[in-house]
Amino acid sequence: MLKDGAMKTFSAVPGKERSLEVACNLCFSNRYKTVLKSAYFLFVKSSSCGLIYQNPQPLFADHKERYTADYFKYEFNNEENFFRLMKLGLKDICMDRLEPDNGRGRFLDIGCATGKLMEDMRGRGWQVQGVDLSRESAEYGWKKRKVKIFAGTLEQAAFQSGSFNIYSLLSPH
Incomplete structure (x- = not known):
């Protein structure tokens, strides 16, 4: 558990993880509303189709570094x-x-x-x-x-x- 009682929901924080803002993969809209925000990620809901997705998304080259031996x-x-x-x-x-x-x-x-x-x-x-x-x-x-x-x-x-x-x-x- 973390200091505020929340559960840790990531394995390892990469040193520097770059990210890229993306459109919805389902409807390709760039319009969205934030539904979940933390210090490490942001989830949004497409204003057009309702899909919930992470945005911005980490670049794969950096994201795969989370998969360490631990x-x-x-x-x-x-x-x-x-x-x-x-x-x-x-x-x-x-x-x-x-x-x-x-x-x-x-x-x-x-x-x-x-x-x-x-x-x-x-x-x-x-x-x-x-x-x-x-x-x-x-x-x-x-x-x-x-x-x-x-x-x-x-x-x-x-x-x-x-x-x-x-x-x-x-x-x-």
Whole structure:
């Protein structure tokens, strides 16, 4: 816990992380309202379509520096807290009521960490796969949860278009 009672929601603060202001990825609008602000990040809501996204966004070259050897330990130690946050967010959009079609539903978790959400979705009948930058987190998910996690970027994973019914890109930290 931090001094004010808030939970720490990042693994390591990079020395100097550059960022870039971006338009909404869904509607391409540059109009937005701030919905969550901290010393480390800002989340906004598109005034056009309602998508909530981080803006400005860290440059990938700097952002990937967060995934140090300590990252897996941080994810492992906090996975239950993060999982609870993800479940609350998914409940808000009624994801908890969405069921796969005859066991053929395919779910991709981008930034899946240790695969905790994937394990839950598989238990609900979804075929699951994940992508995460942390090799240690991916290996843990493979070994402990028996879920398929690609260690690298979404672009490197190179999934074919239409491979999944649902994509999750949740970041509780």
